[in-house]
Each structure stands twice: as structure tokens, then as C-alpha cells.
Amino acid sequence: MKALVYTGVQELTYLDRPMPQVGDGEVLVRIEASGICGSDMHAYLGHDDRRPAPLTLGHEAAGVVVGGPEDGRRVTINPLVACQTCDFCNSHRENLCQRRQIISMPPREGAFADYVAMPRHNLITVPDHVPLAKAALAEPIACGWHGVRLGRTTLGGTLSGARAVVIGGGAIGVGAALSLAAQGADDITLVEPNETRRARLADVAGFEVCAPGEPAMPAPGSADIVVDGVGYAGTRASASALARPGGVIVHIGLGEANGGLDIRRMTLQEITFIGTYTYTAQDFTDTAAAIFDGRLGQLDWVEKRPLSHGHAAFQDIRAGRVAAPKIVLTPEHGPAET
Numbered sequence: 001m002k003a004l005v006y007t008g009v010q011e012l013t014y015l016d017r018p019m020p021q022v023g024d025g026e027v028l029v030r031i032e033a034s035g036i037c038g039s040d041m042h043a044y045l046g047h048d049d050r051r052p053a054p055l056t057l058g059h060e061a062a063g064v065v066v067g068g069p070e071d072g073r074r075v076t077i078n079p080l081v082a083c084q085t086c087d088f089c090n091s092h093r094e095n096l097c098q099r100r101q102i103i104s105m106p107p108r109e110g111a112f113a114d115y116v117a118m119p120r121h122n123l124i125t126v127p128d129h130v131p132l133a134k135a136a137l138a139e140p141i142a143c144g145w146h147g148v149r150l151g152r153t154t155l156g157g158t159l160s161g162a163r164a165v166v167i168g169g170g171a172i173g174v175g176a177a178l179s180l181a182a183q184g185a186d187d188i189t190l191v192e193p194n195e196t197r198r199a200r201l202a203d204v205a206g207f208e209v210c211a212p213g214e215p216a217m218p219a220p221g222s223a224d225i226v227v228d229g230v231g232y233a234g235t236r237a238s239a240s241a242l243a244r245p246g247g248v249i250v251h252i253g254l255g256e257a258n259g260g261l262d263i264r265r266m267t268l269q270e271i272t273f274i275g276t277y278t279y280t281a282q283d284f285t286d287t288a289a290a291i292f293d294g295r296l297g298q299l300d301w302v303e304k305r306p307l308s309h310g311h312a313a314f315q316d317i318r319a320g321r322v323a324a325p326k327i328v329l330t331p332e333h334g335p336a337e338t
Contacts, residue, residue, distance in 0.1 A: 002331065003056045003113035004310040009046035012311040017056065020109065020117035028066045029075060029118055033136040033304070033328045034111040035060035036313060038170060039254065040104070044314050050105050058112035058329070059104040062126060062135040066115070075123040076135040077111065078284045079103040084121075095146075095278045102278075112310060114331045124288045133328045134291060134299045137171070140326065141296065142287040144176030144227065146279035147250040148183050151225045154248045154272050159185040162224035165217075165242050166190045166207070169197045171326040172252055173229035174204065178296045179287075180227070181206040189218055191238070200323035204301055218242060229253050236260025245269040252276050307331040 003017040022028050037060055043051035051057065059079035065071060081101045082094035089097050103118070104110030126135040152159050164185045166177045169192030177190050188207035192198050201209045210216035224247050226239040231253025239249045240262035249271060266273060279287070290296050303324035305313050313327045 001114035002307070003109075004058070004307055004329070005112075006043055006051065006053050006055050006057050008053050010044060011053075012044065012314060014308045014310065017109075017113060020115055022117045025121075026117045026119050027068060027070060027123070029061075029063045029077065029116050029123070030066045030333060031061050031063040031111050031113060031116060031331050033062050033133040033330055034058040034307070035136050035140060035171065035302075035326050035328045036310075036317065037140060038172065041314065041317060042254070043104075045318075052106070055104070055106065056109040056111075056113050057104045058110035059102055060136050060139040061103075061111035061116065062132040062138075063116075064132075065123070070120075073123075074126040074128070074132065074135075076126050076132075076138045076288055077103075077116070077118055078122040078124065078281065079111070079139060080278055081108065081119060081122060082281075092280055092282060094281050112307060112329060114333050124285060126288075127292055130292050133302055133304055133330070135288070136328055137175070137299055137302070137326065138284060138288045138291055140171040141175030141179065141291070142279040142284045143172055143252055143276070144229070145179040145183075145287040145290070146283040147227060147252050147274070147276040148176060148179040148225075149283065150274050150276060151227070151248045151250040152183055154274065155224060159183055159225070162187065163218060163222055164188045164225045164227070165223040166227045166229060167235045167238055168192065168229035168253060169194065169201055169209070169325060170229060173227070174201065174301065174325045175296075176227040176229055176250075176252065177207045180225075182290050182295045185225075189216065191217060194320060196320070196323045197325065200301060201325070204297065206297065212238070221245070223247060225250065227252065231255035233259030237262065240265060240271070243269075243271045245271070248272045248274065250274050250276060302326045302328050304328050304330055
């Protein structure tokens with residue numbers, strides 16, 4: 001099969017790879033759509049020791065089961081494989097499982113490929129009316145859905161009347177903004193510095209889009225909930241300043257490890273900081289359901305490119321030339337038996 005393989009810093013090579021080995025309880029999935037995540041970009045730049053070259057990246061995927069009794073089943077993939085037996089798994093916090101694996105991190109190859117092997121319980125059936133490129137958005141949006149759910153719980157279980165700010169107009173930020181709306185918020189501002197991307201997001205209903213410092217940006221100390229979908233020192237500093245006394249910062253982005261938080265203000269004003277990692281299995285299921293029934297909107301802010309052109313897509317993202325919050329790569333398939 002063909003795969004887009006991370007072969008070195010800022011090097012992605014489209015080449016032949018062995019077919020995945022299907023283990024017990026697993027099925028083979030023919031990938032039809034796989035999104036480029038910020039973590040894929042971190043690996044591409046050599047900033048992620050968890051993803052050493054050579055490695056097939058990609059974990060935001062949807063496709064079709066090949067072979068067996070479920071042959072032809074259209075699915076979206078929860079890429080986080082948990083042990084199913086530890087205390088975290090038994091308390092439905094699979095994302096904290098200490099034996100968790102995720103495709104695109106050793107020992108599991110990723111979904112920038114023709115095929116991937118996945119446990120059956122990591123697959124959710126996609127209705128026929130939902131394009132698989134949209135179904136592949138379940139993974140990045142589930143990150144925001146999970147974070148918003150935790151923030152909503154901290155605020156007393158409701159977002160009605162809350163002022164929400166999302167920092168970052170990539171798929172994580174847009175997914176968080178849509179999740180905020182789906183979970184009851186109606187005053188949502190998304191802050192994005194890239195003018196090209198802001199123009200692209202102007203047509204996404206349900207939230208205000210502005211650049212940092214523009215008049216539309218909420219005043220310091222006015223936001224009930226701030227979602228940082230970027231995770232750099234500068235965005236954490238903004239989140240610290242924006243949150244109101246007693247407010248919540250939901251931190252999703254993994255841009256850099258240190259700096260930015262105003263710990264003194266957060267302490268004196270009792271601002272809650274929630275670090276969030278991926279999603280629970282229930283969050284993923286709930287996100288997929290919200291995609292399927294339209295609660296997250298048209299989801300038409302995706303740009304599709306062939307998997308064989310994936311390296312150019314990474315270069316364009318790196319250079320800020322991409323208006324769409326998400327590029328989805330689509331394989332050109334060979335036969336399953338090769």
C-alpha cells in the first residue's frame with residue numbers, strides 16, 4: 001500500500017509500506033479521509049519526541065471496513081486505543097489510561113495511508129448521508145467537545161448566558177467554538193490572527209471572528225470560559241487576562257510547554273485552569289452524533305487534497321498559505337491484498 005511517511009525533519013515521503021497486521025478484535029479499514037493535525041505538524045518540524053522517524057503520521061480519519069462480516073461498513077475512527085481494564089478505563093476516562101496507544105505514535109502506524117488496522121470498538125458507523133471527509137472531523141472536534149464539557153461542568157453545568165472566547169482558528173479552535181454553541185453557549189468570540197483564515201471563517205455561523213486587539217474582542221476579565229486551542233506562551237497570557245474572576249481556562253493546544261500563565265492573577269481571582277487531553281470514548285461518540293445530526297453546522301470549512309500531495313500541504317500550512325482550518329488528505333487506493 002501507499003503511505004505518506006515522516007522520514008526526517010521537514011521531510012514527508014510518499015512511498016510503499018507493508019499492509020497493516022490485523023490483530024485479535026481488529027479490522028482493516030480502507031482510509032478515505034485523514035486530516036492534518038497540529039501534532040502532525042509538530043512531528044514534521046521535529047518537535048515531538050513521541051513521533052520518531054520513520055513513521056506514518058495521521059490520526060483524524062474515516063474510511064470503510066474491508067473484509068469480514070462488516071465489509072463495506074462506513075466508519076469514523078477513534079484513534080485512541082485504551083486497555084479497557086484499568087481504573088481510568090473502568091471510570092470512563094479512557095484518555096487517561098496509562099497503557100493507551102494512539103495511531104501515528106509507535107507502536108501504531110498512522111492513517112496517512114491506504115489502510116489502517118483498528119479495534120472494532122474504536123469504530124463508529126457513519127450514516128450514508130454524511131461524507132467521510134466530514135466524519136473524519138470527529139477526532140479534532142471531540143478534543144474541543146471534551147474540553148468544553150469539562151469547562152461547562154466547572155461553571156455549574158450550564159453555558160447559558162456565559163461569555164466564551166476561543167483562541168485559535170484552526171480545527172481545534174473552530175471545533176471548540178462549535179462545541180460551545182452545541183452545548184448551550186450563545187456569546188462566542190473566536191480570536192485568530194491570520195487574516196486569510198479569518199476571512200474563511202466569516203461564513204461559519206454561530207460565533208464572532210476577530211483579530212487580537214480588535215474592538216470585537218472581549219475586554220480583559222470579561223470571559224466566563226476561555227478555550228486556548230493553540231497553546232503558546234502568548235495565547236496562555238491572553239487566556240489569563242481574558243478570564244473573569246471565578247472563570248475557567250480550558251487548555252487544549254500543545255504549541256509549546258512553558259510560559260504565559262499569570263499564576264498570581266489566577267490565584268487571587270480563583271480562575272480554574274483545566275488541562276485537557278483528547279477525549280473520552282463517550283465524548284467521541286457524542287461528537288460524532290452531533291456531526292451526523294447537524295448540530296455542529298455544515299462543516300464545509302475543509303480543504304481536500306490527494307495524499308500523494310501531502311508534503312506540499314504541510315509546507316503550505318507551515319507558510320500560512322491555507323485559509324481552511326483543516327486540510328483532509330484523500331488516498332488514491334491500490335488493491336487491498338497488496
